[in-house]
Amino acid sequence: MAAIVWQTPANPPEPEDYIFFKGKRYVRPYYFEFISHVKNRWAGKTIVDLFTEEFRGRPYEYYESAVKSGRIQVDDKIVSVSYIVRSTQKISHFVHRHEPPVLAGNVSILHSEPDVITVCKPASIPVHPCGQYRKNTIVGILQAEHGVAPLFPIHRLDRLVSGLLIFARNAGKAEQFRQQVTRPYCYYKSDDVI
Template identity: 80%
Template sequence: MKRKRGKGDMEIVWQTPANPPERHDYIFRNGKRHVRPYYFEFISHVKNRWAGKTIVDLFAQEFKGRPYDYYVSAVECGRIQVDGEMVPVSYVVKSSQKISHFLHRHEPPVMALDLSILHKESEVVTVCKPASVPVHPCGQYRKNTVVGILQAEHDLAPLFPVHRLDRLVSGLLIFARSAAKADLFRQQQVVNANVDYNAREGRSSAEEEKCPGDIHPKGKSACTKFTRISTNGTYSIVLCEPVTGRTHQVFLQ
């Protein structure tokens, strides 16, 4: 965590990814969970494919959420730095250099619904994720996430998602307490769904039965076991073992 003086000698605390969310970071108002605004230092290191680009071109090409003129201004005023130093807009980056982007963050609120811990062991934690809360830091969210809330309010860290649910979806989430355990879980996934094949259109759709007693999903039951054989961190080789034989089964699941 870095500290420096801002306007009027007010102390500004720059947070980095190393600073964990804390209980006092959250404010509850009108049924929503808010995060107190904070200053944040985004840190990345120059990849080999970035080397040789100017600092402004790098950001404009790789981080397209802001206009080119914003990055010019950010470099000129020091909100974007290289190895902790201000650089000109024409500066050409080199491999492995540290790049910092300083921002004042206002995270969007999420619904103030209970994040219930259903089961906790030394190697695994199962929780009930409420709708509107993302699973892990992404986009505009860092502290208003399942991982962030569990760390701030239950001192559960580190956590490794075995699977994910979309931000607007509620349901059960399984977290491993170590990367090795998460990898083991991911290699043992079995997917069950109903596959509805439309012969006339040559298309299939998949549907899961949500809860016992719900309207039975269309199509025929299909089951596939997926086992990850290897990964390079970006792509994986996966063994797909169909337990049943339905048209388009593996593609849909």
């Protein structure tokens, strides 16, 4: 039996991660290590209480079982359900992920420059990793299918919306665009500001 390979956000999506079936794009299930560091407001809580309060998507019993089985660890060690976390400790939550499918539309690159890329976003695909989506995102698909990374969204379109998306290819260009987008407009008539 092959050893389990745990992926983290550092593992980029690959073309072979995707399966196309009946007009939908699926992601092959994979093992994933969610990593977070204990925030000051989390310190002093038991590991199970922390997860139950902060990550409400699963019940107390799930987190209790995950800690007992070692699927939730602190500083790469198995701990008891009554373990009290301390600030800055590393917490790992190991899960087997099944991402929801999206429509199988192409993510077309319409224009590419050294600092900026414009794409046509199909409906049903989120822009960046969020919630249940990591690889079935515009950012993930562009990385897997076109080798384009890193990408910094200038704006967002909701998952169910299609349209044009502009990405910066570096953080400096993204900030420059954001400032231009949020800058108030002045309309001029002759020499007077209206």
